[in-house]
Amino acid sequence: MEGSVPFFDGTPPAPCLLDRMTTRNHSRDPAPKPTPPSVYAECPWLVPKDVPEVVAFIRAHGTEVAFRRGEATRFGEGNAVYLIEEGLVATQPGRVGDYERIIGLFGPERILGLIRAVGRGRRKMPLQATALTPVRAVRLEIGRVLDFIEADPALHARVLRNALHKAESQIDGVIMNDGLPLYARVLWALEVLTLDLDGDEEDVEDGPCPLPTGITITEIGLLVHASREMTSRAVGDAVRAGVVRKEGRRLLIDRKTLRRALLELHG
Numbered sequence: 001m002e003g004s005v006p007f008f009d010g011t012p013p014a015p016c017l018l019d020r021m022t023t024r025n026h027s028r029d030p031a032p033k034p035t036p037p038s039v040y041a042e043c044p045w046l047v048p049k050d051v052p053e054v055v056a057f058i059r060a061h062g063t064e065v066a067f068r069r070g071e072a073t074r075f076g077e078g079n080a081v082y083l084i085e086e087g088l089v090a091t092q093p094g095r096v097g098d099y100e101r102i103i104g105l106f107g108p109e110r111i112l113g114l115i116r117a118v119g120r121g122r123r124k125m126p127l128q129a130t131a132l133t134p135v136r137a138v139r140l141e142i143g144r145v146l147d148f149i150e151a152d153p154a155l156h157a158r159v160l161r162n163a164l165h166k167a168e169s170q171i172d173g174v175i176m177n178d179g180l181p182l183y184a185r186v187l188w189a190l191e192v193l194t195l196d197l198d199g200d201e202e203d204v205e206d207g208p209c210p211l212p213t214g215i216t217i218t219e220i221g222l223l224v225h226a227s228r229e230m231t232s233r234a235v236g237d238a239v240r241a242g243v244v245r246k247e248g249r250r251l252l253i254d255r256k257t258l259r260r261a262l263l264e265l266h267g
Contacts (some may be wrong), residue, residue: 030129034262036188037176040157040179045177045223047101049084049109051158057148058083058111062140063082067131070216078138083205087135088190088193088212090222091170094126102223104170105132105192115163117142118149118156133212137178177225185224186234187243187258194253204220208252209244216249 036044049055051088061084067073075082084106091104091112106112106129116125122142147158175187194209221231238244243261245252 004144008079011202013044032189032259032263034245034259034266036172037180037266038172039175041165041172043169043172044188044192045173046105046107046195047110048162050111050114051155051162053155054081054111054114054145054149054159055109056137057144058140062138062146065139067135067136067137069134072128072130074127075113075129076116079122079143080147081139082129083138083140084108084110084112084259085136085138087131087133087137089129089135090132090219091246092128092130092222094128100222101225102219103142103173104166105223112137113142114145114159115166117146118159120161129237133216137221165170173223182224182226182230183234183237184262185222186231186238187262187265189220189223190238190243190253190258191262193223194255206257207254209255211251211253215251217251240259 035044038044058081065082067087067089073082085108088108089106089112090102091106092100092102112129113127116127117122149159151267176188180188190211193211201210217232217235218228219230224231226234233245238261239246241257241261243254243258245254
């Protein structure tokens with residue numbers, strides 16, 4: 001899986017995006033930040049940003065590609081990594097039973113496939129990525145990326161530590177899905193999905209905040225490991241609690257009400 005121990009070389013891990021809120025109007029009544037009931041990481045599902053030097057190398061030498069919303073790629077079987085520049089990507093293991101599960105979320109400045117590359121090289125893994133929104137990325141062959149990383153032992157060590165942080169985020173998502181009731185999991189999914197993926201530190205905005213373009217109840221269900229029907233009922237409970245408002249097929253999230261609900265659940 002593609003995560004919280006400190007960076008021993010003095011480079012701090014990428015801050016969890018729960019610390020980076022979106023807004024266009026700074027509120028005089030900011031909502032307190034809820035703390036997820038995590039074991040390893042500060043932020044479930046959503047992996048931290050990659051090491052800046054590796055991001056810059058891929059950006060300078062790679063090829064730009066684009067994925068339509070809903071488009072999937074079996075990145076665990078290919079020979080390249082993908083630097084996400086814009087949009088949101090979900091990672092999934094091979095199909096389990098009759099439904100799929102999301103185990104990780106990758107936003108801008110995250111490198112899809114780098115954990116596999118530094119751990120297994122080109123050996124195949126049953127991993128798939130699906131674009132939850134329109135995605136712009138940069139593709140570069142695994143061999144070139146590994147040559148760059150392994151030429152600098154200190155950089156190599158930082159990349160390995162970053163891979164650990166990514167794994168921790170995804171493991172905590174699995175733990176949360178196994179240990180929390182569905183309603184709580186759906187609320188945390190809404191919190192993570194409405195974060196500022198570009199990382200600008202701003203307050204939670206007043207008024208309704210839409211989910212990223214096109215994300216559906218079915219995809220929320222894949223993230224919280226529940227059927228669409230069960231997830232829809234939990235979203236209905238969130239509507240009655242004032243956390244969510246529906247406009248046709250769109251879900252609008254009241255971030256402050258959502259945070260108050262999470263604080264009531266977990267303190």
